[in-house]
Amino acid sequence: MANGRRDERRQHGELVADVLAVLWESGEPMTARQVNAVLDKGLARTTTATILARLHEKGTLRRTPVPRGFAYEPVADEAGLAASRMRRELESDLSRDLVLKRFVSSLSADDEETLRRLLLKAGDESP
Structure with a gap:
């Protein structure tokens, strides 16, 4: 079971890296829905929204209010x-x-x- 947790963390880490890559590539703030569409991994929008919110809490992303949510952008390259x-x-x-x-x-x-x-x-x- 420990190996299963390690695989889950690795997959989560790869997903976080993918989300950041989308935002860096965009060069402009994006909503969870927009990020999810670019990722095109079949994820629930709420999964992407959770990742974005956690990256914001860690100080990795800044967010601005938009209708029906937030748009996110990296604070650094x-x-x-x-x-x-x-x-x-x-x-x-x-x-x-x-x-x-x-x-x-x-x-x-x-x-x-x-x-x-x-x-x-x-x-x-x-x-």
Whole structure:
């Protein structure tokens, strides 16, 4: 049964990713009905509405009232969302230095160079 729960979480995670992809691709606020139509997965509109509402509660989406519901749009692009998740993970761990050390040591040489360049650039932009 534990494996069944893992599969359900994976499917839910994929669905959330699909919903976000639809919103990023759209570039404008969409209702649950509109998102559901683009997804075309045979889901109940209420399923899509629940996912959108939960993403709004987490701060991933902003919503605006429209007749008969809400329209949703992402608060950040895909890279911004990934950066926020990374920051939350880092902030939730007590051994921050160790987490950063392990993260940096797992980077490819190209990613290390990119990180160095970005850190230097950020340092130059500091007051």
